Amino acid sequence: MRRLGLRSIALGYLLVVLVGPLTMVFWRSFDKGGAHLWHSLSDPNTVHAFKVTLIITAISVPLNTVFGVVCALAIVRRRFPGAGIVNAIVDLPLALSPVVVGLSLFLLYGRTGWFGPFFTRHGIQILFSLPSMVIATIFVSLPFVAREVVPTLREIGDEQEQAAHTLGAGAWTTFRRITLPSIRWAVIYGVVLTTARCLGEYGAVAVVSGHIEGQTETATLRVQDAYENFDTSGAYGISLVLAVMSVLVLVAMTLLKPKERTA
Amino acid sequence: MSIEIRNVSKRFGSFQAVDDVSLDVDGGSLTALLGPSGSGKSTLLRIVAGLEWPDTGEVYLAGENTTEAPPQKRGVGFVFQHYAAFKHMTVRQNIAFGLEVRKRPKDEVRARVDSLLELVQLHGFGDRYPTQLSGGQRQRMALARALAPEPKVLLLDEPFGALDARVRAELRVWLRRLHDETQTTTVFVTHDQEEAMEVADRVVVMNRGRVEQVAGPRELYDAPANEFVMSFVGQANRFGDTWVRPHDLQLVLEPNGSTREAMVDRVVHLGFEVRAELVRDDGETLAVQLTRDQAEQLELERGQIVYVRPTRETTFAG
DSSP states (O other): OHHHHHHHHHHHHHIIIIIHHHHHHHHHHTTTOHHHHHHHHTOHHHHHHHHHHHHHHHHHHHHHHHHHHHHHHHHHTOOOTTHHHHHHHHHHHHHSOHHHHHHHHHHHHSTTSSSHHHHHHTTOOOTTSHHHHHHHHHHHTSHHHHHHHHHHHHHHOSHHHHHHHHTTOOHHHHIIIIIHHHHHHHHHHHHHHHHHHHHHOOHHHHHHHOOOTTTSOOHHHHHHHHHHTTOHHHHHHHHHHHHHHHHHHHHHHHHHTHHHHHO | OOEEEEEEEEEETTEEEEEEEEEEEOTTOEEEEEOOTTSSHHHHHHHHHTSSOOSEEEEEETTEEOTTSOGGGTOEEEEOTTOOOOTTSOHHHHHHHHHHHTTOOHHHHHHHHHHHHHHTTOTTOTTSOGGGSOHHHHHHHHHHHHHTTOOSEEEEESTTTTSOHHHHHHHHHHHHHHHHHHOOEEEEEESOHHHHHHHOSEEEEEETTEEEEEEOHHHHHHSOSSHHHHHHSSOOEEETTEEEOGGGEEEESSOOTTOEEEEEEEEEEETTEEEEEEEETTSOEEEEEEEHHHHHHHTOOTTOEEEEEESSOEEOOO
16 A cells, blocks of 8 residues: 555656656647647757757767766776765766856856967857857766766676786776676666756856857757747747657667666 | 795785785695685785785796786786676686687687586586576686686685585585696685685695795694694694693593593584583683594583593693
8 A cells, every 4th residue: 555655656746747847848839730840840040959959969978978987987996095076076067057057167268267368369269159068068967977887886896807807808908898898787877868968958058158049059048049039839849859859868778778687 | 837925015004914925836736825804815815916916025926026017917817706707798708708808719719618618517508697607606617717818827715705515515626626637826715724624735824914834734733833823723722831622632530630620511413523512610611522432431411520631732832
């Protein structure tokens, strides 16, 4: 009985908080029919916004994956002084509001910031263009891979790696053939979370992008734009595509996962 | 091939794990490092393998100074207490790993893995994953994996520690036979004196980071170098400055000039052997080992008063 009660509370909570809004988005997107939805989605500025989001994601996810794995290895395997600080810093983006992240980038790369003048002198535009948006997105999606990999690395311990060393494998071979296969599901799960975060990032990017339609507008910024211009079905349409992308990423992971169980 | 350890010390924080140890292990021998936990035996073994670095001292493998060499350059085979099986690889892939890393030709790898599977009695298990094996099978796989690249020395860290008593006993006999077949210089760490005595040619007794004695099993028992070895290898009773083994105590029912009085506190029948615990008049306890016949003659039972006479004593100077 008690288990049933707990289960219905959990399900009810999910329904209200997650499924409800998603269904509403889906419903409202088709408010004015499929043709209208297609029309607002095929707007050149909207298509461009999706392109920007995908480019940012395509740059941020691989970088954060490599960084996350290296970071996790540093935290778990090398007992260097300051590992605790690295451990805490990795979590910082989770604690910090994305708007604050955006503002701090503004202060760093702005005309009077620390790095701003350097890049201006070399004719590189950081703020109000893709580089700052990528940096902001990398920052906010930084912790996910490391957070997933750290506990898995702890759990598997380092005996397998030591065994590989005694069998003649160097550091890279050991990583590629022993460590990576053992943590691959944590990495994949981290990648999924990172991707979802990159696709959905709003706050930090909103501050540094300058919000230029057709140039520095991501899909999420475009949603706000459409909404403020009373194009509600357009806003819902873009939201729907974003939601579908996230769900696809999750589904892809779930479909891949069972193969692991038989091994 | 031989192992020479010269004045090796290792400290973990304030804990002196290995304290100025020098040791020679002959090529082709089977040696046990025996000691209580924290005696430094595992640390010493890991230093030989290159999995720990000594603070001071040197390690020579086959006459070559390998103190600075990383583990992958040393040509040692290492077997861990908890197997360290590569979980995502089959038994065959596990065993082949050391050969593939060395880029040996495929045919050679296949042939070698086949013969090793035979050697460790795992033929037919090649395509299984480690999780589908029992503990004993996993450890045999780990052994085959360690032996595959033909290491100069084979090092085993409490190899049977995680197994149940029966599999342990089986694997001991099997390790001894394996060594006799392959003649690979082998060193294994154990805290179980019976295991050390049964398997090894030579036993190195360690305590608090130091070597207490190096000897063959029989010598270790009959001529222990000091009180620690006396009490750690086999049981021993203390009479002031002298030590007596439980089977070197004679029990009689009538006192004579050289006997001491004691009361039977507990009698344990272990088939042929009978163990009795006695309490002396001064409160000290004594362990006595008798044959079944002796115990029956004395009609030993709890609360009975007996008289004890040592038949063989050991005294340590200083």
